[in-house]
Amino acid sequence: MTRDSGAGRTAGADPAGAPSPAAPPAGRPPSSGAPPAVGGSGLAARQAALVAALVAGGPLPPGFAPEPVAAARRALLRKRAGDVARHWPLLAAGLGADWSATFAGWAAGRPTNGSLRDGWDLARELRDHGRLPALGAEELASREATTRYDGRTAPRPRRLPAVARAGGAVAVQLAGRVRLLRPARR
Amino acid sequence: MTGPSPAPTPTDPATGPGPYGIGIGWRPEIAGFVAGLPGLRFVEVVAETVSPAGPLPDGLAELRERGVTVVPHGVRLSLGGAEPVDPARVAHLAGVAAAVDAPLVSEHIAFVRAGGLEAGHLLPLPRSRDAVAAVVANVRRAQAELPVPLALEPIAALFDWPDDELDEADFLTEILDATGALLLLDVANVHANARNRGGDPLTLLDRLPLDRVAYVHVAGGAEQGGFYHDTHTDPVPAEVLDLVGELCARRRPPALLLERDGHYPPAAELRAELDALAAASGYPVVT
Structure with missing residues (x-):
């Protein structure tokens, strides 16, 4: 039986992540020309361009060395994978040695919505493609029984009893307590 | 920038309420280990993981009852962001400081979000005049709301901006002169930056205002893909311990704290790292 309170989760905020292999970056070489003039609003725009290059598949801003920025992009994905694994331990455990590469392949170029939602979105995508491991299916079913998540906004606790299924797993939630009625197909 | 703010100095290390001696970053995963350290007087907690309104995490409350100093360490304020710091995040940090009766709090000289996107980690600022102005403005905004002094930590980065001045x-x-903030010096970051971005770590130590150091971070890392990564999930390398010795030879900081954030080793290995820090700095062992 898997029990999952679904409550009391705090965002992982550790300043470092676990080392692991990750997908290669998709950076472009820097374009030619001098960096734009720096002003108050200039800094904001340049910070936004850098973050977009690191997490959203944006082009490398002018003047940055491609290789170190690519290394930083990979390091961010590793850290994110570690953060998501803390929120979705069974999903990560179910994928085992494939976790880091699976997560990095999904997350590259996709900005985070927070570790809880990132793991949730990944679990649903794996489910839709028949690639969700049994442990992950049980974790997903348990989460969906306790918490309502529309895929666009922050998940909310369910007030009413609910049954949820994923990969053959069936979880039922009553008064906030969840129980796995049937394990996933193995 | 206007005139400097009144500059707090680190509290008297032997008698003051500030961080003293060898500490460790408190994390729920190692709460039992930390609780079992008999000589411990100082821990740090990631501020964003504590709710000021709710009860403290069990292990942390026990440490407070023992008189262990708890320093809230923010990681998501984004003090280096071009936009004004979010007042709600400052209020949260202030609330955590009050909840643990902290003598000071710490954050980073970095930004973590921009243009509506979260980077997920600490990113470096350009070393430019307008970046100094941005971080100074945000630090002052934070200081105006915080009940205790703020210590600022320079980060490890893999890359530089193209137009550092x-x-x-x-x-x-x-930044420190303009804000009166204390320095949280991370010697692992000093090592990482020298290794990845060039420069001599000892020259940097010689030029930093070491009299403003409130405490020091020490953490492990690993070489990967041609870079040294400040992972906090690997052992503390000998080069970082050597830097601790070099720092203490110049001016010993009031306290040094081991950061570990995952891939937790057996207790004996963590104890050995704490003992090595004590040996390198001359502070009493806490294990």
């Missing part, structure tokens, strides 16, 4: 020592000193 200042070197690292001048960049940091300008």
Whole structure:
């Protein structure tokens, strides 16, 4: 039986992540020309361009060395994978040695919505493609029984009893307590 | 920038309420280990993981009852962001400081979000005049709401901005002078930056205002893909311990704290790292 309170989760905020292999970056070489003039609003725009290059598949801003920025992009994905694994331990455990590469392949170029939602979105995508491991299916079913998540906004606790299924797993939630009625197909 | 703010100095290390001696970053995963350290007087907690309104996490409350100093360490304020710091995040940090009766709090000289996107980690600022102005403005906004002094931590970065106007020592000193903030010096970051971005770590130590150090971070890392990564999930390398010795030979900081954030080793290995820190700094062992 898997029990999952679904409550009391705090965002992982550790300043470092676990080392692991990750997908290669998709950076472009820097374009030619001098960096734009720096002003108050200039800094904001340049910070936004850098973050977009690191997490959203944006082009490398002018003047940055491609290789170190690519290394930083990979390091961010590793850290994110570690953060998501803390929120979705069974999903990560179910994928085992494939976790880091699976997560990095999904997350590259996709900005985070927070570790809880990132793991949730990944679990649903794996489910839709028949690639969700049994442990992950049980974790997903348990989460969906306790918490309502529309895929666009922050998940909310369910007030009413609910049954949820994923990969053959069936979880039922009553008064906030969840129980796995049937394990996933193995 | 206007005149410097009144500059707090680190509290008297032997008798004051500030961090003293060898500490460790408190994390729920190692709460039992930390609780079992008999000589411990100082821990740090990631501020964003504590709710000021709710009860403290069990292990942390026990440490407070023992009189262990708890320093809230923010990681998501984004003090280096071009936009004004989010008042709600400052209020949260202030609330955590009150909840643990902290003598000071700490954050980073970095930004973590921009243009509506979360980077997920600490990113470096350009070492430019307008970046100094941005971080100074945000630090002052935070200081106005915080009940205790703020210590600022320079980060480890893998890359530089293309148009740095200042070197690292001048960049940091300008920010500290303009804000009166204390320095949280991370010697692992000093090592990582020297290794990845060039520069001599000892020259940097010689030029930093070491009299403003409130405490020091020490953490492990690993070489990967041609870079040294400040992972906090690997052992503390000998080069970082050597830097601790070099720092203490120049001016011993009031306290040094081991950061570990995952891939937790057996207790004996963590104890050995804490003992090595004590040996390198001359502070009493806490294990």
